[in-house]
Amino acid sequence: MSKNIFSNHKQFCFHSELRAMRQTRIQPFAELVRSFVLLVSLSLLPALMLSAAAQKPTEPANATALQTAQNVVAKQAALVTEFDVNGLKVLVKRREGSLTVAAGLFIRGGSRNITDKDAGIEALMLDVATDASASYPRARMRNELARMGTVLGSSENYDYSALSLTSTRVNFDRSWDIFTDVVLHPAFTKEDFDLEKERALSSLRDDSDDPDTYLQRLQERVAYAGHPYLNRPQGTLESVSSLTLDDLRRYHKQTMETSRMLLVIVGDLDPAQLKQRIAATLGKLPRGNYRDQSPPLLSFPASTVEITDRTLPTNYVQGIFSAPPLTSADIYPMMVGSSILRDRVFQEVRVKRNLSYAPNAFLGSQAANIGGIYVTAVDANQAVGVMLDEIRRLQSQPIDDEDINGVISQYLTTYYMGQETNAAQAGNLAEYELIGGGWRNSFELISRLHAVTPADVQRVAQKYMHNLRFVVLGNPRSVDTKIFIGETEKG
Numbered sequence: 149m150s151k152n153i154f155s156n157h158k159q160f161c162f163h164s165e166l167r168a169m170r171q172t173r174i175q176p177f178a179e180l181v182r183s184f185v186l187l188v189s190l191s192l193l194p195a196l197m198l199s200a201a202a203q204k205p206t207e208p209a210n211a212t213a214l215q216t217a218q219n220v221v222a223k224q225a226a227l228v229t230e231f232d233v234n235g236l237k238v239l240v241k242r243r244e245g246s247l248t249v250a251a252g253l254f255i256r257g258g259s260r261n262i263t264d265k266d267a268g269i270e271a272l273m274l275d276v277a278t279d280a281s282a283s284y285p286r287a288r289m290r291n292e293l294a295r296m297g298t299v300l301g302s303s304e305n306y307d308y309s310a311l312s313l314t315s316t317r318v319n320f321d322r323s324w325d326i327f328t329d330v331v332l333h334p335a336f337t338k339e340d341f342d343l344e345k346e347r348a349l350s351s352l353r354d355d356s357d358d359p360d361t362y363l364q365r366l367q368e369r370v371a372y373a374g375h376p377y378l379n380r381p382q383g384t385l386e387s388v389s390s391l392t393l394d395d396l397r398r399y400h401k402q403t404m405e406t407s408r409m410l411l412v413i414v415g416d417l418d419p420a421q422l423k424q425r426i427a428a429t430l431g432k433l434p435r436g437n438y439r440d441q442s443p444p445l446l447s448f449p450a451s452t453v454e455i456t457d458r459t460l461p462t463n464y465v466q467g468i469f470s471a472p473p474l475t476s477a478d479i480y481p482m483m484v485g486s487s488i489l490r491d492r493v494f495q496e497v498r499v500k501r502n503l504s505y506a507p508n509a510f511l512g513s514q515a516a517n518i519g520g521i522y523v524t525a526v527d528a529n530q531a532v533g534v535m536l537d538e539i540r541r542l543q544s545q546p547i548d549d550e551d552i553n554g555v556i557s558q559y560l561t562t563y564y565m566g567q568e569t570n571a572a573q574a575g576n577l578a579e580y581e582l583i584g585g586g587w588r589n590s591f592e593l594i595s596r597l598h599a600v601t602p603a604d605v606q607r608v609a610q611k612y613m614h615n616l617r618f619v620v621l622g623n624p625r626s627v628d629t630k631i632f633i634g635e636t637e638k639g
Contacts, residue, residue: 268383
């Protein structure tokens with residue numbers, strides 16, 4: 149049973165990003181254009197957007213692109229129906245002719261719902277809940293799901309968690325019955341609890357075995373000190389070990405309030421009929437009085453370097469800076485700037501100097517957001533020095549319009565390729581509704597990116613890309629901290 153249907157919207161996950169980056173590189177631009185044309189023909193964008201974005205801009209081309217973007221926004225937004233059922237906000241996006249349905253029940257709060265003592269309880273509660281319910285014991289549930297090809301899952305991140313459902317349209321009614329019984333009446337058997345708890349503990353024990361994963365754990369301690377995100381949704385060995393079955397039952401009762409939740413459904417379904425079904429099931433949950441509050445933004449007053457001694461063939465290095473959240477207008481030039489930086493560090497560090505196999509620059513998608521650079525290198529000093537030079541170049545030298553348009557085309561291609569499934573679209577709507585200022589903003593990406601100017605990119609690079617907090621896993625004697633700190637300090 150999958151536990152991560154909405155994986156590309158769980159929160160920004162460094163480890164998965166780095167793994168994906170190690171396995172594949174961005175396609176050449178020509179391939180991206182061809183992929184974009186294919187994808188657009190399937191579902192998402194008029195081909196006109198591609199030609200307007202790929203060309204060096206002229207006033208008519210820009211005007212056409214912006215008008216097309218506005219048409220896309222209006223068309224996509226018109227497919228979404230929003231309503232309330234006893235305090236439960238519901239978004240239904242109708243995709244006529246779609247043979248599958250995706251649904252996600254999202255729980256607000258993430259790290260703000262837990263403490264260092266019970267971190268991991270929400271994730272464990274969702275995992276155990278999807279194993280069996282009152283009307284569908286483990287064996288019966290597995291047989292029913294396998295027979296229908298239905299998948300139940302759960303996922304969590306710093307800002308929210310989710311119970312998820314994907315099914316064929318023909319089997320949605322039966323699948324919905326199982327899904328809602330899991331939400332309302334989880335079995336919470338001792339057998340399921342012991343099994344899922346041991347799985348969680350085994351995963352946590354493995355964190356220090358893989359250098360990339362361990363690097364992220366080290367980075368979290370440095371970046372999130374004094375912040376709610378320090379309480380990892382997956383928990384720690386200590387916190388998860390202390391959890392009991394009674395703890396899960398109490399937490400479930402406390403959490404299952406409609407004011408804490410968001411329901412998103414994408415598929416060829418009638419919103420009016422869905423509203424009746426939701427009222428008869430999830431609408432019976434208590435309303436509660438939960439009030440969601442955004443976590444404080446991250447701020448790093450100075451650069452730091454934390455080195456953990458580990459005998460490895462290479463040094464693992466990551467440095468992060470605070471970045472604008474999805475609600476900020478700065479996020480769009482930051483997306484462009486981060487993509488440009490990613491391509492430049494790859495070219496300078498790997499292609500020209502062969503210092504590292506997979507250098508990277510990244511941008512997160514969190515309510516309290518981050519961006520940064522990552523590299524594995526024997527000569528960490530030279531590799532990091534080159535990457536910091538590229539940050540300075542982004543901050544000080546003008547960027548060509550053609551470079552921006554190329555990056556935007558790449559970004560849109562990969563973004564929309566990730567939006568092909570109903571589950572991905574449900575996750576995207578939820579992400580913007582929960583931490584992005586409202587679901588309608590999820591359709592504004594095209595026009596907002598096309599409005600980015602070279603001056604915007606340079607401005608956000610100067611505003612955010614400084615005072616990096618570095619963590620290094622490797623040989624302390626091979627690291628010159630002055631190179632790491634001196635190049636990024638900003639008063």
